Amino acid sequence: LNALANGKRLAVLHWLKDPERHFPRQRHADINKVGVCCDFLRKKLGVAAPTTTRHMRILADAGFVRARRIGQFTYYKRVDAALRALGREIGIL
Numbered sequence: 001l002n003a004l005a006n007g008k009r010l011a012v013l014h015w016l017k018d019p020e021r022h023f024p025r026q027r028h029a030d031i032n033k034v035g036v037c038c039d040f041l042r043k044k045l046g047v048a049a050p051t052t053t054r055h056m057r058i059l060a061d062a063g064f065v066r067a068r069r070i071g072q073f074t075y076y077k078r079v080d081a082a083l084r085a086l087g088r089e090i091g092i093l
Helices: 007-017 038-045 049-061 080-090
Strands: 065-070 073-078
Touching: 007 038, 007 049, 007 065, 007 073, 038 049, 038 073, 049 065, 049 073
Parallel strands: none
Antiparallel strands: 065 073
16 A cells, blocks of 8 residues: 555556556557556656656556566556455455
8 A cells, every 4th residue: 555655656547547648659669558658657747767767666566557678668557457456455446
């Protein structure tokens, strides 16, 4: 639950639920299949790259996002099954 105890991380999970709505088109990877480039997340969050990386690592370690490295970029995709499982566990789904 600590991964969800931060407004910026909650915002990221919200944006990743519908990435086409919240992020521009990517040149190197399909936003729905591969995920959103970390640089797009950094810009939308308005924080430095190391801060974005830390937030995303916390979400990935909790199992709420999946990271995929392509070339020099890291892409993040939301793991809906993990979020549903948490919801069932705490009784909100």
